[in-house]
Amino acid sequence: DIQMTQFPSSLSAFIGDRVTISCRASQSISTGLAWYQQKPGKAPNLLIYDTSNLRGGVPLRFRGSGSGTYFTLTITSLQPEDFATYFCQQADSFPITFGQGTRLEIK
Amino acid sequence: EVRLVQSGAEVKKPGESLKISCKASGYDFRDYWIGWVRQTPAKGLEWMAFFWPGEPDPRYKPAPQGQVTISVDKSINTAYLQWSSLQASDTAIYYCVRGLGYCSDGLCRYLDHWGQGSLVTVSS
Numbered sequence: 001d002i003q004m005t006q007f008p009s010s011l012s013a014f015i016g017d018r019v020t021i022s023c024r025a026s027q028s029i030s031t032g033l034a035w036y037q038q039k040p041g042k043a044p045n046l047l048i049y050d051t052s053n054l055r056g057g058v059p060l061r062f063r064g065s066g067s068g069t070y071f072t073l074t075i076t077s078l079q080p081e082d083f084a085t086y087f088c089q090q091a092d093s094f095p096i097t098f099g100q101g102t103r104l105e106i107k
Numbered sequence: 108e109v110r111l112v113q114s115g116a117e118v119k120k121p122g123e124s125l126k127i128s129c130k131a132s133g134y135d136f137r138d139y140w141i142g143w144v145r146q147t148p149a150k151g152l153e154w155m156a157f158f159w160p161g162e163p164d165p166r167y168k169p170a171p172q173g174q175v176t177i178s179v180d181k182s183i184n185t186a187y188l189q190w191s192s193l194q195a196s197d198t199a200i201y202y203c204v205r206g207l208g209y210c211s212d213g214l215c216r217y218l219d220h221w222g223q224g225s226l227v228t229v230s231s
Contacts, residue, residue, distance in 0.1 A: 034217050043202050043221035044152070055219065087152060091216035096144075096154035 002026050002090050006099030012107040013078055021073045021102045023088035028068045032092030035064055035073045038101075039084045048073065049091070080106075109133040111141075111203045111222035118228045119193050126189040127225045129203030136184040137161035140206035140215045143177060143188045145199040146224075157206065157215075158186060193229045200224045 003026035013019050023033065031051040036044035046055050048064040051071060061076045075082055083106050088099040114128045131141065142157035156177040175197075176189045186203060203222035208214030 032213065032216070036218075043224055044218075045221070046207075046217060046219050049207060049217040049219075050213070089152075089218075091213075094157070094216070096216050096218075098152040098154070100151050 001095055002029060002093065002097050004088055004090055004097050004099040006088050006102055008102060009100065010103040010105065012105045014107050015078055015080060017078050018074065018076045019078060019104065020075075021086055021088075021104075023066075023071045023073070023099050025069045025071075025090055025092075029090045029092035031067050032090055033064070033066065033071045034089045034091055035062075036087045036089065037082075037084045038087065044087060047086075075104075078104075109205070109220045111205060111220055113201075113203050113222040113225045116226040116228070118230070120231055121194055121229055122192050123229075124189070124191050125193055125227065126187055127201060127227065129186045129188075129222050131184045131186070131203075131205070134205075136179075136181060139208075140210070141179065141186045142204050142206070143186075144202045144204050144218070144221075146202065147199045155188070155201075160186075193227075195229050195231075197227060198229045200226050 005024045007022050033051045035048040037047050038044040047058050052064045063074045085101045085103045087101050110132045112130045137160050140157045143155040145153050158177050158179050160179045160181050174191050178187045202224050204218040205220040206215035207217035207219040
């Protein structure tokens with residue numbers, strides 16, 4: 001199975017800040033990576049697929065990049081609704097695997 | 108509007124059986140992969156299995172784990188996850204998920220819709 005390592009595990013930032021979350025795959029997954037946002041008590045929500053494609057309705061302040069084994073999610077100008085937990089997920093092959101999550105908190 | 112509506116929370120004892128459901132609406136059930144992901148505090152999100160309802164003999168790609176079976180009833184657009192003998196380690200929130208598109212397009216493994224989750228608690 002492809003292992004996904006996400007870092008940092010938690011992050012504090014101010015509203016308006018720019019933050020970057022990283023995700024590393026144990027082997028190359030080309031651009032087969034997704035990012036999800038999860039708020040407490042809710043299911044995860046797909047934000048980005050195929051490394052950099054924003055799902056419809058996702059604000060442009062979310063940006064994904066990378067290829068091969070290293071990927072990043074950048075959120076520019078954090079808004080109050082962005083404070084949540086973020087997960088990466090490899091979509092290159094079965095079995096689908098997820099990172100352990102990054103909890104983004106308000107400083 | 109695409110919706111995946113799951114059955115409610117369950118409390119079971121070790122060794123008991125269980126079947127949880129996920130009713131899909133708002134799209135053609137036969138055209139998208141549907142499956143299950145579970146979440147626990149210890150292990151995070153774990154993909155379990157996927158099912159392609161559009162074929163006469165549905166196929167699935169189970170993750171290499173456990174005594175769990177995925178099935179679908181195409182007549183009522185519903186997917187199921189079933190255990191024959193639950194263990195305490197099966198305690199988790201189980202989410203029904205839909206794949207974004209076709210695997211041939213490289214899209215099926217992106218999970219674009221999720222159910223609300225079904226909490227399964229297994230305890231003696």
